[in-house]
Amino acid sequence: MNPADNSIWLSEAVKGMKKEVYSNKEYDIFEEQPDNLYISLCNTAALFPGKFALVEQERQVTFKQFKEMVDRTASNLYSTYGVRKRDRVALLMVDSIDFCICFYALAKLGSISMH
CATH class of the missing domain: 3.40.50.980 (Rossmann fold)
Structure with a gap:
């Protein structure tokens, strides 16, 4: 993991994930997440x-x-x-x-x- 990267995820774990912002905070989420x-x-x-x-x-x-x-x-x-x-x-x-x-x-x- 790049020390400059503030992500809590290892680089292998973020494959298939995207960034989204909620309440002015950025989150890593799965692109194909289930509806519920x-x-x-x-x-x-x-x-x-x-x-x-x-x-x-x-x-x-x-x-x-x-x-x-x-x-x-x-x-x-x-x-x-x-x-x-x-x-x-x-x-x-x-x-x-x-x-x-x-x-x-x-x-x-x-x-x-x-x-």
Whole structure:
């Protein structure tokens, strides 16, 4: 890395990235970024279905399992509780696999998680 370069990324890591300015600060971002967090999960689950996505004590969840749980939870939130895009939903949960499932389910629905 060039010492004059203020980037936090190594030169190999910034391939396929571009600079964008938000609030007068420049950031390195991926040019082909997913539309939302759920799309990122779908892409990762397709590439690495058997790899562990989440590990919590004795519980381990692969990316495929994680996506399936997120889909079921999003469906339940939508059909049973009427959660829709732009709804604000409070997540009063400890950091856990279940929290991650709910967080991603809300992202799939386009809802806003409040925690």
